[in-house]
Amino acid sequence: MKNQNDKRTIKITIRVNEEEKKILNLKARNTAKSLSTFMRDVSLNYPVKSRVDQIALDQLIKTKADFGRVGGLFKMWLVANEEQQSSVTLDGIEYHRVQDIVNSLELFEKKLLNIAEKLL
Numbered sequence: 001m002k003n004q005n006d007k008r009t010i011k012i013t014i015r016v017n018e019e020e021k022k023i024l025n026l027k028a029r030n031t032a033k034s035l036s037t038f039m040r041d042v043s044l045n046y047p048v049k050s051r052v053d054q055i056a057l058d059q060l061i062k063t064k065a066d067f068g069r070v071g072g073l074f075k076m077w078l079v080a081n082e083e084q085q086s087s088v089t090l091d092g093i094e095y096h097r098v099q100d101i102v103n104s105l106e107l108f109e110k111k112l113l114n115i116a117e118k119l120l
Contacts, residue, residue: 014039064112071105078102 016024028038032051041048078099 064109067105067109074102
């Protein structure tokens with residue numbers, strides 16, 4: 001079991017080629033760990049979380065929230081102008097087209113949420 005208080009004094013050496021070394025170093029950097037810590041964690045089957053994945057997930061969540069806000073604004077506009085549906089335009093876009101845009105935004109928001117859930 002992993003115990004941070006254990007003093008690590010034994011060194012294990014492995015042989016890799018140049019390409020493998022580059023890949024291992026890159027993967028270690030992506031987890032914000034030293035190569036030694038990364039190799040130990042992977043070898044002992046400890047969970048390894050990629051920092052890159054976390055950054056991507058954070059951006060995905062922010063984008064989803066932005067789409068939610070835009071969709072909410074469209075919905076507010078639609079509700080406010082509901083009684084005038086046939087003649088209302090938004091910068092030349094007819095009411096029914098605005099509703100299509102709202103529906104597309106909601107669909108895209110759901111897709112982003114599904115992707116974010118898969119990353120978790």
